[in-house]
Amino acid sequence: MSKSPFRPEKQGVFTGCGAVLAFARARRAAAAVEFAICSVALLLFIFGILNLGLLGLSLSALARGVQSAARAAAVFTSAQYANTGAFTCPSPGNIVTDFNNAAGPALPSAGDASGSNPLVTVTWTNNGTNNQAGDPPGLYLTLTGSYRWSPIGFNGLFPSIPLTITTVTTVMGSQNQTTACASSNG
């Protein structure tokens, strides 16, 4: 019968340095202990790289949502203007709905109120018929999508990372109106 590496100096009792010496001599499960120590660092790296991929996915969805929602809003307003001769702009709520539809499940549901995450900011600029200081006439929609992205697996360890995409769309044939559309409050 082999001698146990954890055999204490006094049978049945681990006493003082004797137990430490016995542990130092022991080789059983050494690889498991080393793996346990290393696996913590390894898991951190794996989660870090996984999060980089998720961050890229969120960014891509944010850009897609902003571009699609801005285009849809400009086309809607152009069509309304062509039919009625007046601006009938989509509400910020409708733009947010377009954003959510385009962004898909990669992002949580967005809002246009301050504090929403993602936050969609709608700003209409109407230069009217004037062309002052090189500003082209017409109606322009500036749409910004902001998302504070948090990595998974590191709750509370790292601050959220702000992602922002901004685009501008031109409302076609809108050079002769002076009224503006309602911007969002976010």
Added chain:
Amino acid sequence: MRQLQRLAGILRRRAARSGRGNVSIEFALVSVFILLPLFAGGTDFVLIMSAQAQLRTAFQALDYFAWTNPGNATNLTEAGYIISLINRQSDYQVTLPTTLSSGGANGGISYGCFTPPISSSAAITYQATTCSSAQTQQTLVTYQVTTRVFLPIPLPGILSSPYRLSVSGKIQVQ
């Protein structure tokens, strides 16, 4: 005290002749030379990707401006207004240089010419001058937008900071 010295001696001898700790050393080497550079590169990559997404979006905004205002598409001041609206709310400052990196003016006009009727095999000739009267003419505007990204962990020789990005392309306006 004697027992502690004995313990230290045992540990030294064991460390010298046993393979214990090999995994830790190997992991440390792999971390320094592979995992850390991978993570640093990944971080830079995400920042570059983020700037690239903003740059593409800005370029798309310019395209839409040119498409809806064909008469003013070559006016860099007006195109620059679109970029300035974006820059007010963007993390990255997008610029519209006056000249293209490939040469020629930013916002410059070129023409695509073909002889009707068009078919899938018909060749379109792209040129700087207007087409002949017998040909059908497409008018194209070329834009280029650029930006810079400040990388948190630049990799010398591979990813220098600031990293410059540019997007260019043509849009048919008429």
